[in-house]
Amino acid sequence: MVGLDPRVEQLPEPVVAAHGPLDLERRAAACRLFCQGVIDVVAPLVPVVKPQAAFFEQLGAPGMVALAEVIHYAATKGLLVVLDGKRNDIGSTAEAYAAGILGPEGQSPWAADALTVSPYLGGDSLEPFVTVARKRAAGVFVLVKTSNPGGGMFQDLVCDGRPLYQYVAAEVERLTADTRANCGYGAVGAVVGATYPDQLAELRAAMPHAWLLVPGYGAQGAGAADVAGAFDARGLGAVVNNSRGILFAHARTPYAEKYGPARWQEAVEAATRDMIGQLRAATPAGKLPSPAA
Amino acid sequence: MVGLDPRVEQLPEPVVAAHGPLDLERRAAACRLFCQGVIDVVAPLVPVVKPQAAFFEQLGAPGMVALAEVIHYAATKGLLVVLDGKRNDIGSTAEAYAAGILGPEGQSPWAADALTVSPYLGGDSLEPFVTVARKRAAGVFVLVKTSNPGGGMFQDLVCDGRPLYQYVAAEVERLTADTRANCGYGAVGAVVGATYPDQLAELRAAMPHAWLLVPGYGAQGAGAADVAGAFDARGLGAVVNNSRGILFAHARTPYAEKYGPARWQEAVEAATRDMIGQLRAATPAGKLPSPAA
Known part of the structure; x- marks a missing residue:
């Protein structure tokens, strides 16, 4: 999974220069152009992208227009889209988020394939998302153990002897019950940070039917060996996210020296291919056939 | 506080009729018009409105454009605006939300006066919001005990003998420390549902320097006596929200009989005045001078 975090101040200089003085509309246009350029590169390599709502919302209404365009563009390139919004609210308001973000094609203006949600409000606040996700073959990722x-x-x-995140994990596993596909995994997953390798394995065991969305790879410090425990023995069950390490590879070692800002898309491709190689080498995902083969 | 929850299917018929067949753009326009009509009525009566982000986000990018217009309109009418987004994320992403939603006038595209945030990610995810709020004299309301x-x-x-919400309350009280004004309250408050009257009083005591944002009044079943414990002895310290009971008064007893859809703004005014009267009669807020006097 490639995270789309278009931090304006870190965009490659050629992308920014194309838009002149950066008022709000132009910053939103630069973010859209940048994300579309990333999508062009990674679409043949990875199954899913994760736009981070905050970096679009930071740019006001023009940013949200750009977000809608980026989601649509990713879908036309055959990518699944997980909107990282960490949304939630009480029941009838959660229904509005669920319908708007995950609702069926043609009825949902955002039409994301999955959404991250926060669990503090309890199980009845999660159920509206699960209900909509089941209807539309979409997904919900509940925060369980975060990477910060x-x-x-x-x-x-x-x-009573167990940490809070284990209670949330138990509720996530319960919510998968009526949503499981042939692969054994359901429409409800969990966000579990790669920065806690021991707990990744513990939570893999506690939620045998939940996909794990694993942030923290790359810029936050975790490597491929740290995320191995998130996969099952078949090499399934985990989606590992990298945002800054891929998006801004043009400015990071070892890619900055070879590519630099002018060749930022080549840096994105190299960093993506390297991550795939590292995950194949150091996790059970290496057992899976290569999509390119 | 009047909550702006523009549920499209509940809007008064004259508002909907003005916009013809309801595609996404027209639904967003109807929501904007409705919220502006509510603001016109309540601006002389209450200090603050609370747009619920979900009902705008449900309408896609056009909905977010409408939300920006509603926030701006409320500000021009002298109202404070609490955006009810229940946002949060890890540190550097929380900074993007904080800067975008609460940042200083002219630099923040949303320019809300306060934001609701979710605490599951911990104290380091709350601090960016507090930092921005302090700089700009804005506010942050952290979910502590929700009304669902x-x-x-x-x-x-x-x-260890204390419920989770008490730990969150302790962190909220800690975060108020460097933000307190002469009235004794700080830039950080707590969301505590009116549907738990005993815990309202307990949490008032646990967070003596935090404003309590109290949802659940009206449609969710709580009355004025239930929220009395949220105020301090001076009648300060609480902001009581009513959304559906005011917005859709035209369709609810006892206002439906007298006003109906055609006179929906009069129903909004009557319901607002009644709520103010009930709060004055049954809570310490009755000790405060009337703004109209």
Whole structure:
């Protein structure tokens, strides 16, 4: 999975230059152009992209227009789209998010294939998303164990012998029950940070029917060996995300020296191919046939 | 506080009729017109409105354009705006939300005065919002105890003798520390549902420097007596929200009989005045001078 985090201040100089002085509309246009350029490169290589809503929302309404265009563009290139919005609310309001973001083609203006959601409001706030996802063969990824340094402040609190994140994991596993496909995995997954390798394996075991969306690879410090525990023995069950390490490879070692800003798309391709190679070498995903083969 | 939840299917018939067949653009226009009509009525009566992001986001990019217009319109009418987005993410992404939604006038495309945020990611995910809020005299409301029936699934889990929501409350109180104004309250508040009156008083005591944003009044079943515990002895410290009970008063007892859809704005005014009267009669807010006096 390639995360689309178009941080304006880090965009390659040629992308920014194409849009002149950066007012809000032009910044949104630069982000759209950049994401479309990334999609062009990665569409033959990976199955899914993850636009981060915050970096579009930061640009106001023009940013949200760009987000809609990026989602649509990714879909036309055959990619699945996970919108990383970490949305949620009480029941009837959660229904509005679910219908708008995941609803059926032609009825949902965003038409993402999956959405990340936050669990603090409890199971009844998650169910509207699961209901819509089942109807439309879409997906929901619930935050369970996040990759940030302070993620443990509440997630690791121990309640009756078990940390909070284990309770959330149990609810995620329960929600998969009526949604499982032949592969064994359901429409409900969990976000589990790669920065906690031991807990990845523990949570893989606790949620045998939930896809794990694994952020933290690359810029946040985790490598391929750290995420191995997220996969099952067949090499299925995990989607590993890399955002900054791919998007801004043109400015990062070892790609900056070879490509630089002018050849940023080649840097994106090299970083993506390297990540795929690393995951194949160091995780059970290496057992899977290559899509290109 | 009047919550702006423009549920398209519940809008008064005259508002919908003005926009012809309801494609996405027209539905967004109807929501904008409706919210502006509500703002016209309530601006002289209440200090703050709370647009619910989900009902705008449900309408795609046109909905987000409408949301920006509604926030701007409310500001021109002298209202404070709390955007109810329940946003959050890891640190650098939280910074993007904070800058975009709460950043200083002219630099923030949304320019809301406060934002609701979700605490599951921990204290380091809350701090970027507090930092931006302090700089700009804006506010942050952290979910502590939500009003939905299933809110207790995780929030009430007992960790070392105290429920999870008390840990979140302690973090909210800590975050107010460097932000307190002369009134004693800071830039960081807490969302505490009116549907749990006992816990409102308990949380008022646990967070003596945090504003409480109290949803659940009206359509969700709580009345004025239920929210009394959210106020301090001076009648300060709480902001009580009513959304559906005011917005759709034209279709609800006792206003439907008297006003109906054609006179929906009069129904909004009557319901707002009644709520103010009920809060004055049954809570310490009655000690405050009337703004109209």
